[in-house]
Amino acid sequence: MYALADCNNFFVSCERVFNPGLNGRPVIVLSNNDGCAVSRSNEAKALGITMGVPLFKIRDIVEKYNVAVFSSNFALYGDMSGRIHQTLRQLAPAIEIYSIDEAFLDLRGLEQTDLDAFAKKASAMCFKNTGIPVSVGVAPTKTLAKIASKYCKKRPELQGGYFLHQKEDIREILKTVPVEDIWGIGRRYSQKLHTYGVHTAADFVSLPPEWVQKQMSINGLRTQNELKGESCIDFLGIVPPKKQICVSRSFAREMYDTGKISEQVSLFTSMVCEKLRRQKSACHQVIVFLLTNRFKEESPQQYESRMFTFPVAASSTLEINRVVLKELSFLYRKGYGYKKAGVILTGIIPEDAVQLNLYDNLDRVKQSRLMKVMDQLNERIGHGTLAVATESREGIKMNRQRLSPQYTTKWTDIPVVKSSR
Amino acid sequence: MKKVVKIYKPTEEETELPVVDGVKCGFPSPAEDFSDMRLNITREIVKNPASTFYARVSGNSMINDGIGDGDILVVDKSVDPYDGCIAICYVDGEFTLKRVERHNDHLMLIPANKAYKPIHITEDNHFTIWGVVRYVIKKL
Numbered sequence: 001m002y003a004l005a006d007c008n009n010f011f012v013s014c015e016r017v018f019n020p021g022l023n024g025r026p027v028i029v030l031s032n033n034d035g036c037a038v039s040r041s042n043e044a045k046a047l048g049i050t051m052g053v054p055l056f057k058i059r060d061i062v063e064k065y066n067v068a069v070f071s072s073n074f075a076l077y078g079d080m081s082g083r084i085h086q087t088l089r090q091l092a093p094a095i096e097i098y099s100i101d102e103a104f105l106d107l108r109g110l111e112q113t114d115l116d117a118f119a120k121k122a123s124a125m126c127f128k129n130t131g132i133p134v135s136v137g138v139a140p141t142k143t144l145a146k147i148a149s150k151y152c153k154k155r156p157e158l159q160g161g162y163f164l165h166q167k168e169d170i171r172e173i174l175k176t177v178p179v180e181d182i183w184g185i186g187r188r189y190s191q192k193l194h195t196y197g198v199h200t201a202a203d204f205v206s207l208p209p210e211w212v213q214k215q216m217s218i219n220g221l222r223t224q225n226e227l228k229g230e231s232c233i234d235f236l237g238i239v240p241p242k243k244q245i246c247v248s249r250s251f252a253r254e255m256y257d258t259g260k261i262s263e264q265v266s267l268f269t270s271m272v273c274e275k276l277r278r279q280k281s282a283c284h285q286v287i288v289f290l291l292t293n294r295f296k297e298e299s300p301q302q303y304e305s306r307m308f309t310f311p312v313a314a315s316s317t318l319e320i321n322r323v324v325l326k327e328l329s330f331l332y333r334k335g336y337g338y339k340k341a342g343v344i345l346t347g348i349i350p351e352d353a354v355q356l357n358l359y360d361n362l363d364r365v366k367q368s369r370l371m372k373v374m375d376q377l378n379e380r381i382g383h384g385t386l387a388v389a390t391e392s393r394e395g396i397k398m399n400r401q402r403l404s405p406q407y408t409t410k411w412t413d414i415p416v417v418k419s420s421r
Numbered sequence: 422m423k424k425v426v427k428i429y430k431p432t433e434e435e436t437e438l439p440v441v442d443g444v445k446c447g448f449p450s451p452a453e454d455f456s457d458m459r460l461n462i463t464r465e466i467v468k469n470p471a472s473t474f475y476a477r478v479s480g481n482s483m484i485n486d487g488i489g490d491g492d493i494l495v496v497d498k499s500v501d502p503y504d505g506c507i508a509i510c511y512v513d514g515e516f517t518l519k520r521v522e523r524h525n526d527h528l529m530l531i532p533a534n535k536a537y538k539p540i541h542i543t544e545d546n547h548f549t550i551w552g553v554v555r556y557v558i559k560k561l
Contacts, residue, residue, distance in 0.1 A: 020511045020549065086471035129472035129499050131551075408474060417494065417509050419518040420480025421537065 001115060001138055001165075002231070003105040004145040005088055005122060007081075008133040008153060010101035011039035014080045015070050017131035018407045018415055026067040030055060033250050033399045034071055071400035079408040083130045091122050104142055119152075119161025127160070139164040142233045143226035146183040147173060147201070167229075174227065177201040184223040184233075189216055201227055245283075247272040248342020252399045254293055255338050261290070262325055263392035268343045269324045270391050273317040276345055277375060282313035282354050284347025286320055288327045293339035300336050313347070313354045316367040317374070320345075321388050466556045472499035474552060476509060476516075483507070483518055485533035492559040494518070496552035509551040512540065521550065 007013060011029035016022045026043035030036065036052045037044075047061055055062075055069070062069060081100045088095050092105035105122075107115065119136040126134040137148025138161070148164035151173055155162075164170060180190035182201050192215070198204050204212075205227050213221040222232040247268040255261050265288065276283060289305035306327040314320055324343055356364075374386045384391075405413035467473045478492045486507060488494075494509070502508055504523040509516055510530060519530035519540065528548070530540040542548050 020551070021514050083471040125499075129469070131498065411475075414493070415474075415476045415516065416479050417476045417516045417518045418480055419478050419482040419488065419490070419532075421482065421517060421540075 001107040001111060001140060002142050002145045003092070003107055003119060003122065003136055003138045004098075004142065004149045005084070005103050005105065005126065005134050005136045006146075006149045006153070007084060007101040007126075008135060009039055009041055010081075010132070011070075011072065011077055012041045012044075013132045014073070014077050015068075015404055016041075017080070018076075018404070022068055026065055027070070028062075028067060029070045029072060030402070032072060033252060034401060035250075038072070069402050071403040073404050073406065075406040075409045076404065080130055080132060084126050084132060084134065087126050087129045088122065091118075091125065104145070107138065115165075116161065116163035119163055120159045121161070123160030134160060136161045137164060138162070139170075140229045141226040141231045143183050143223060144170065144229065147177055147181075150177075150181070170229065171202065174201040174205060179204055182223060182227070184219065184226075185216075189220065243348055244344060244346045245272055245275050245279075245348065246342055246344040247275070248289070248340065248344075250340045251338070254296075254299075256335070258329075258332050258334075260392075261332065261338060261341065262328060262390060265324060265328050265341050265343065266321055266388055266391035268341065269321045270317050270388055272343050272345055273315065273320055273371075274375060274378070276348070277315050277351075277371060280351050281348045282315040282351045283310070283320075283345040284313050284349070285309050285345070286314075286323055286327075287344040287346065288324050288331065289342050289344070290328070290331045290338055291340040292336055296337070300333075302331075302333060302336055302338075304331055306331055309347075312357045312360050312362075312364075313349055315351060316362075316371050317388055318370075319362065319367065321390065325390060466495050468555075469497055469499050473497050473555075478518060482532040482534045482537040483520075486520065487559075488518065488533075488554075488557050489559065492557050494554050495556035495558065497555050498552040500553040500555065502550045502553055507554045509554065511547075511549045511551050512542070513547050516551065518554070 012022075012027045015027060015029065022041075024043065025041070026047055026049075027041040028037040028044050028049060029039040031038045034055060036054050037049055037058070038052065040049050040051070044067060047065055047067070049058055049061060049067070058067075061067065077100060084101075085095065085097060085103055088103055088105060092107060093109065094106040096104040096106070098104055107118075110118070115138045119138045122136045123134050126132060135149045135153040137145045137150070137152060139145040139148045144164055148162050151164070152158040152160060152162035164173065177200060178190075179185055179193045179198060179201060180187065182190075182204065185193070185204075193199075193204065198207065205224060207224070209221055209224060212224050216223075225232050249264075249268065251264070255264070285307055287305050287307045289303075291303045292299065292301050294301065294303075308323045308327055310319075310323075354364075377386045378384065405415075407413055407415055474496045476494045476496055478488055478490060478494060481490050483489075488507070496509055500506075502521060505520060507518070507520050509518055510521065511517075512530070517530070517540075519532060522529040522531055526543075528542040530542060532539065
């Protein structure tokens with residue numbers, strides 16, 4: 001059996017923990033640079049605010065219904081997410097972190113326990129420890145666990161937990177799940193399925209397996225089997241090292257100055273390299289990209305990237321940064337207003353599998369010692385304590401005008417409790 | 422096309438030699454088996470890291486319980502509120518720090534300073550106990 005623990009309206013719920021006055025009110029949290037609504041309270045959903053809608057399109061509703069609007073406070077959400085995972089780890093032999101607000105639990109071996117009670121208890125414990133409402137679905141497969149979790153989200157009487165296992169129950173619930181809500185079926189496939197008259201998960205399950213495999217490959221078949229209660233998707237207790245790592249950001253406004261852009265891109269490089277070393281890897285290629293603002297049609301447009309291949313897989317910020325800045329200088333054009341830039345590392349291999357090159361002229365042992373010191377200092381004293389001279393010292397300039405305090409990660413931001421009434 | 426091959430000679434830098442731990446001539450330190458035991462204050466006061474939060478006090482209504490302006494509270498949300506606990510309460514739109522007393526049909530929030538009055542809580546109030554205070558950290 002598997003469980004999926006999914007935090008309800010996670011970012012909004014995090015804001016509400018430290019600001020209980022937001023309970024019962026419509027609340028939304030915006031994406032980076034305050035662009036679109038990425039988390040909505042149930043009250044906000046009821047007002048018709050859809051996922052991903054740009055803020056400028058809903059200004060009227062926000063004003064009319066006094067919707068509380070927040071910038072993304074990732075320091076807070078990351079910390080709260082860690083607390084949820086810590087809580088779940090006490091309950092299950094193994095957990096797989098699926099995203100910032102979702103985790104699978106491996107319950108194999110716990111079949112003898114009352115799993116409906118288990119689901120409710122897990123939800124209650126998460127709420128008690130953190131104040132975040134969590135929906136826990138338990139089922140024979142991961143795909144069904146997702147459905148069970150979503151099912152109990154809409155039904156408060158289930159107290160945050162539901163064990164979906166009886167054949168009849170599964171059959172009934174699948175009739176109510178639209179195909180586009182099934183985990184693993186993308187938008188393209190659901191459109192296709194609709195044209196064939198397949199609208200619900202129940203319709204999908206009744207399709208001939210041969211047809212599913214032919215039209216949707218082995219992955220579609222796997223999803224179908226999962227919905228029938230046959231577990232096909234492995235439990236990934238340990239997250240495999242990523243094959244590609246990227247740090248990219250939109251700028252608060254267009255940037256024209258090569259110096260300023262280089263500073264930002266240098267900072268991205270340093271962040272992405274830190275991620276690379278944290279997962280104990282090295283990379284063969286680095287890609288740099290630079291984009292203008294596609295919404296400003298009257299301005300000159302450019303979307304270009306350049307790739308560089310290292311003779312020996314690299315992991316040093318100094319080495320990679322040098323290459324990135326050179327590639328960037330080939331991309332940059334004067335007079336263009338750049339809105340977004342990024343650095344991608346690919347061709348990633350474990351650091352202990354780096355093939356040395358006879359003609360390599362870099363002292364890799366020395367570099368790796370230097371990077372170790374840099375990473376340790378930055379971890380202990382704070383990011384940017386030791387940095388490459390070209391990198392921006394002011395951090396990434398983001399529009400975050402409605403940012404709440406970092407209640408759990410900064411001493412100057414911890415909640416203040418009045419003791420004066 | 423002509424290819425240039427660069428040949429490097431070994432550097433003349435100092436080379437560090439690793440020190441082997443096992444080969445020592447003196448008497449082995451009797452304290453060796455007891456390393457790693459230095460006291461860690463966080464481990465002592467944070468029993469449940471997942472549910473422990475910090476907050477700062479503003480005001481002196483709890484001064485006679487030893488909690489003053491600017492002190493840091495260590496709050497464990499997983500602790501069940503009990504009669505007489507000191508807790509961060511959310512009352513009618515704001516956080517306040519008080520001792521919580523259970524009475525028959527209501528709660529009393531008791532300050533520890535004569536200048537302040539107890540707060541009477543009934544079902545009509547918007548009230549929750551946000552977390553029970555476990556420790557107070559104050560700078561002297």
